[in-house]
Amino acid sequence: MKKSLPPLTWFRAFEAAARHLSFTAAGEEIGLTQSAVSQQVKALETRLCVTLFTRHARGLSLTDDGRKLLPQVGSALGILSVATDTFETGSEADLLTVASSISVAQWVIAPNLAEFTKRYPHIRIRFLSAIWPDDFNSARANVEIRFGSEKQVGKNADLLTPNRLIAVKAPELVGDICTLPLIEAVGTSNGWKDWSTQIEDVPEPQLFADSYGMALHLATQGNGVALVSELLIKDAVQMGAIKRAHPAAISANEGYYLSVDERNEQALQFKEWLLGLLA
Template sequence: MARSLPPLTWFRAFEAAARHLSFTAAAAEIGLTQSAVSQQVKALETRLGVVLFNRKPRGLALTDDGRRLLPQVGAALERLAIATETFDLGSPDKVLTVAMSVSMAQWVVAPRLADFTNRHPGLRLRILSAIWPDDFHSAMADVDIRFGSEKQVGQGARELTPNRLIALRSPELEAPLSEAALIETVGTSEGWKSWGREAGVDGLEPTLFADSYGMALQLAVHGNGIALASELLARHALETGRLVRAHDAWIAGKEGYYLSVNQPGEAARSFEEWILGELMGR
């Protein structure tokens, strides 16, 4: 059986860090946190069994293995970029294109979308799942809903609230915080330790890690533990009883979801008004 390849995201983090010789600069370029880039590079090093960077107080230095890998990764990413340019990802006429994170699409928009489509019969809607900043760029969407910090998402974007992190569990999971598995999302600035300080609960250590708030919620729904996740994403699951609060405490999220309208028009404005009313008008 052929050995599986490491995730593309690990290679992108490595290539950006190698060009900048900085995890911080790489994070700013590809729209992730410095911690997420560092973790992805470390995961790639572990997978390959080599050290790619020498970590120094004032930056990074490529090792011999890192120098050997960089041109191959750079060439592969360039070929992928050229290949995707042959496809038209623009918005067809009379189709409203909305690009958003997978978590936002699954947990916020999908459960409520019938209300919007019923209000606008005849409108064709295209939803694109996007992860990287250049995914949004290539999509040329009429509306974007991005995840990140205010600096990462750019000017003119409107924060969707509430931007709070809360503890969530399945109604069937009765184990207390001290005994349940704690689910944490990697690549975000706040986690269980910060939440524990606010709640006055010491010694909280996550044991189950997810790559997005949406995946953390999915794990919690199936009784795998208590997730610390976005209240904005969890609202519908709370309303329908799929999840319940495991504790009343909350902390503010340093990253969140931001909406921007790129192509002002009647359909785009209608979607903006609808989603803001659904999330922030209650």
Template sequence: MSRHLPPLNWFRVFEAAARHQKFTAAADELGMTQSAVSQQIRALEERLATQLFLRQPRGLLLTDAGRKLLPKVSSSIENLKNAIDMFDIGPRIGNLTVAASVSIAQWVIAPHLTEFSTAHPHLKTRVLGTIWADDFKSSIADVEVRFGAASNVGHNAKRLIPDALIAVSAPRNDPWDTYPLIEAVGTTEGWKDWRIQSGTVLSAEPTIFVDSYGVALSMAVNGVGIALVSSLLAKPLIAKGQLIQIDPAAIPSSEGYFLAIRKDNAHACDFAEWLVGKMGAST
């Protein structure tokens, strides 16, 4: 019987925390909050049914299980980096490389890319879906759409559009409180914050955890449960009738989507203008 892997980002967070022996330092490296790092470590420990760290006032110590896991995780991450290096051939004339949060790549860029390609028939466009902060640090992209807080996305990145979190589900007739709640880990706000804002009767705790708003959105569209996601991603699907917003409540998001471009690249400027237009039209 096959065993499903936990989200790969949990291992990335584990490796950074083990290397630094502090959640704070790992959070700084990965462009996350300390609470998000701690939450993902707890999620990995629960998934593996074992404690990986001893939490001490001065830092972290690996348990025996953590010490056994670390070298395998470290070598796997290094192998992934080496594999990616084989394809990073760098920007070329007539090529456009876009590195974007997987959620933006799937739900904003992919549905409309034909329109941009038709307007630029001689341009080869390469889209890289990114998850980890390190993906951007080593990026060769002409355009980057980064997800995170303003303090950790880089000084050259500008926030695209103010965002909020809303609760969405596929259309259904059953009572909302019978549906499982889906939460994206590694983000600052969650269902607890949404309940305070909405005063809703949804009292259950989330039981399904994913590593991005994009995955949460996909699950909601497929009827898995109610997802707390970025309104920027959800509103086009609400407009199409694929999702409904179960409550008017919307909570401001500490994180958001930020745009950075190579200003000396005319194609990058064209793509950025097109993308901003698409994202603005969805709000």
């Protein structure tokens, strides 16, 4: 009897986590929570009877078995992507495909998308929260927005805005960062501990989220003070959903990077619009 293969989703989670060396960043890319990515990788390790990652307090590193498996999995996913592209003909091929981290799609693109569609009514857009192939070689997406460090996101990707973290809270919430519950995005290199080192001493965080977008949402609902990427908050501040809880900011190792198909006119128009939005 032929042995069955592990589910494709397990390999997909492993490949993304191996590129980013972070379950959180992998989840941002493929549209899963940090815990879901971790569970799928653990399931693959159990199935293969190997350890693929060494887990550290902040991040991951590949074991010898992980390094051995990664090229084969990446190649297989790339082949599958090319195979499916063959069938995307006709009207489907005319779509502008934007693959974005969920946080950027929710907090940056969605509040302003009507402006883009009004300016370019002829452009149809398909949004993806999953990017399969590695190193920005995907033919499935004309525009890609990825989260990670400069090393993690691959080649031909430009930083959207400086990597800075700021503290935010709901406008009606009374208190400051020393008295209110602190919300932290886990799986990133920088957090409230860095704030304590660089700005002022603060208590341990009480609430944890697996992305900056989720941390920001928790803050808008009055659950405490979130330390999030500055890129995400512009519209939330303008709409009165959030305000800065402290004037300071700290640098972050990870950020949001943009890569576009320079041969695609619609992708270049989207890039111009997005950069103008963030200027």
